[in-house]
Amino acid sequence: MRVCHLTSVHPYQDTRIYVKECSTLVGAGYETHLVANDAPNEVIEEIHLHSVPKIKQNRLLRMTKTVWHVYQQALAIQADIYHFHDPELIPLGLLLLNQGKKVIYDIHEDVPRDILSKYWIPKIWRRMISWPVEKLENFAAKRFTAIVAATPFICDRFLKLGCFAVNVNNYPLLDELSLTNTSWEQKEAVVCYVGSITETRGIFEMIEAIGKTDNCLLLGGKFAYPDQQKKAVSMTGWANVKELGWLGRKEVAQTLAKSMAGLVLLHPTVSLLDSLPVKMFEYMCAGIPVIASNFPLWKKIIESNQCGICVDPQNPQAIATAIQWVINHPHEAKQMGDNARQAIIETYNWEQESKVLLKLYKDISEQILTGL
Incomplete structure (x- = not known):
């Protein structure tokens, strides 16, 4: 089963995306691809990396031109399951869904509420932007194959909308940050x-x-x-x-x-x-x-x-x-x-959370194999 993670915002080494989720899927036997800004076009730790150009100076260009590049890479990979990580990729997710692909939206933050505290958005515009963003996110979320939420609060929000949502907390790997030789x-x-x-x-x-x-x-x-x-x-x-x-x-x-x-x-x-x-x-x-x-x-x-x-x-x-x-x-x-x-x-470790992610992928893979 070929799976593909997509991001237009995060670096390819992002801890949640690369270190935890993609590595977990590789360990479970999935052919795992990742499309991200400035990623090397090579296979590292069995993760197939695909680069799109990074646009630093202009958010509008990133949300249009970069998203288009991500979409083209996604089509070229022809994965069975697509898993995207940024709200600006929602239109891309809908396009992939309309082509019969299974699409997962990984929501790291409560985006509409997050907009209300964005330093770079003038205060007068924040509520006017937050409302349509929430409407779009809610509309799309109901149609995606699944929602992966990074907190229980976000998960509850989408469960109340009737979405198929699971909570995969961004807890640390057990052995990554513990230096046992330091007293x-x-x-x-x-x-x-x-x-x-x-x-x-x-x-x-x-x-x-x-x-x-x-x-x-x-x-x-x-x-x-x-x-x-x-x-x-x-x-x-x-x-x-x-x-x-x-x-x-x-x-x-x-x-x-x-x-x-x-x-x-x-x-x-x-x-x-x-x-x-x-x-x-x-x-x-x-x-x-x-x-x-x-x-x-x-x-x-x-x-x-x-x-x-x-x-x-x-x-x-x-x-x-x-x-x-x-x-x-x-x-x-x-x-x-x-x-x-x-x-x-x-309690608070990725090894526990990864079981939820793998159960979701197993269920979606079975849907694909049975033609659902």
Whole structure:
């Protein structure tokens, strides 16, 4: 059975798409293809990679020209099952569906609510854009073969519409980020943040908070917006920040191994309150405490597993107090980290989630073989 994953937005090495989903399908015996920006046109780890040109400067061109290139590649591959990952590919998915293909829409975010907090969209336009996008997404979702949702909240939304939807959480691989040869005593007096760097992900509060301590923030990732980067660098607390830039998976693991806690301080926007950020679970997987936003869903996970501290993400003093407590209480912090790792082993891991994905593919493959 030939399957093909499609993205016009994500890099081909994307953790959810390439490292988890495509690799899982290869392991289950599927001939697996991936079409993505700037991918090498070769086979790597048994995944057949197909490149489309990346357009960086113009979103409209990416949403038209790049999508057209993705569609042409998809047709050339002639897969049995297509699995796409970006809302701008919905028209492509409908075209493939009309050609008799099985089509899966993988929804990483609650797109209509996410639009309401997009920094680059003028506020006056956000609701006017969000409404038609939701209508289009709902219309198409009811017709696709299946919806794969990255959180229970998103899955429930589409189940209520009558879609065939399954929840495949973006939890970490069990062994990827755990460096067993690093002891707690070898850790430095540092905390870390790894991921996309934006205002709504708490960068300014993190910088102000670390500046209220004598400790260091290891900052891994890229600033999404140049003006926000300029503001961040000008802040007093920046002197306590070590900017690492974009990190590969090995470098992420090494950064977490040095750190005494991981920060995930997203702002309480409507699109983030019910999210399950992968970085939170990656910190847990690495066996370090989490200092996180006090959203009800996150508090339930963190407090029930006694693996971190929840704070108001827009209160730099509360964040600084939590950071200092972790640094000053290494024994208790280590126990939190051990609790976090155990929770990953028992519940929050990709090995469990992959079973849902494989069951979905098995069911769709049987439909194809029986002509349904």
